[in-house]
Amino acid sequence: MDFALLLVIAVAVTGVIWLLDALFWRPARRQRLADSAESGELEKMSPKAREKALKDPWPVDYARSFFPVLLVVLLLRSFLVEPFQIPSGSMRPTLTVGDFILVNKFSYGLRLPVVNTQLVELGKPERGDVMVFRFPKDPGVNFIKRVVGLPGDEIRYQDKQLYVNGEPVPKQLLETGPERAPEELLLKEQLGDVTHKIYNNPHAPGPQMRSVEVPEGHYFVMGDNRDHSNDSRYWGFVPEENVVGKAFAVWMHWNGGLPSFTEVRGIH
Template sequence: MHINFPLILVIAVAVAGLLALLDLVWLAPRRRRVIAAYQAQVDTPDPQTLERLDKEPLLVEYGKSFFPVLAVVLILRSFLVEPFQIPSGSMKPTLEVGDFILVNKFAYGIRLPVVDTKVFDVGDPQRGDVMVFRYPNEPRINYIKRVIGLPGDHIRYADKQLYVNGEPVPRDLMRTEPDDEVPPGHPLQSLAKVDIYEEYLEDSAHLIRHKRLSQPARPQEWLVPEGHYFMIGDNRDNSNDSRYWQSDQMPRELWGMVPDNYIVGKAFAVWMHWPEPKLSNLPSFSSISLIH
């Protein structure tokens, strides 16, 4: 079950705002009239009686108290910056499981909360951006991958080499290390290695990861349609992205490319690492960094 937090937040703001408006328009003037009538009937008004007559209903008091806080959270989260947690290793080594990231919500345009309709255009995704988007097969779930193909691009992936518009994307081998995704005790654990490359995608330089033991998939190529983006994870051999078939049971379904109206925002910073949120395992702030 996926909780629609934006919808809950919008409803909470609306309810709190209506309670505050109700008090402003009807309840507060009514209290003032009652107080004025009481003061006209007595020579020396009792302070405790005045306080009781002027007391707001508890629900209204809570609504008025929470409304500005909820409204600020809604504005920040919907139009400026939203936090996310990385649940999988599909973006390793750029992002690790348990990283808490910040996402710029206005980098690609101002969108209305809940309905995600763009109302003001700011910019478009660029090759190399790390982007959060709604998973096309289940829009309630957020995914994060790297933008590889823009509308009109021709993308090819063959023998673990990425090509954009016919040109191989340059990369340099940086290091080789043990594959930490192989379970302990696995017969191939000692042989499982990953190559870490620095890949250069136009002005973007970022790290990617290839498993040495995994076999290259058959060569594939795609043409990115208008209004869509081709997304790939930096963990190239362990990422469900625009390259692959996705299947629960049957039939198989290709989720393919990400339409513009499913874009959430641009990831720009890691602000905390907490792989297992619990009191016995405190978060780490040593990995605070910008996302490239």
């Protein structure tokens, strides 16, 4: 289900009803009531019939109530901040299943909802950003990964080591068998100006990837859970037009049971 499309349709329908009522239907209703009052017909009506005659039709009443609310939600969601839920563990340990995140929609420019056409360019994805994008193989599905390659970069991944432009990305072992993932190694990685944590599994060979150059207008992305992430190593690059926004905060965690707000934090 494309929620953005449904929201746009709801705003359009309620907005058209509200506009038609303001321009044509309401003046016509008022004129009919004035004519009925002048002729005495209104006074002859039963209380129930009079109440019905004075009341706005239900579609108009609903449209007038919901249009401004839906419009504000559409504007906020399209141009400022949009909430998402993390459905998989590909971004562990940075993000876990059940995290509800906030995505900045204007970090990479203002885009029209549904069609995703950029109106104003305000910035570009940077190396190390945690980015939400529409999956190139199925644009109806949103993915979240970390940007590791910018246009023109040369990317290679071999023996669990990421190389950018021929240089190994610095990483440091923090813990063997951490409590939340006993089978993994917890490492700290320095990707551009961003320091973040990743998992590597010492018991699995993991993917090997020869050097590839990121085309213009595209990005190379990977999950922080390096041996358990369906990312650019398998299906290729993310086109600029598929970019949704930059994830910047976790505002709630819910994975069954009661929602928890103890995991509120920024995303790095």
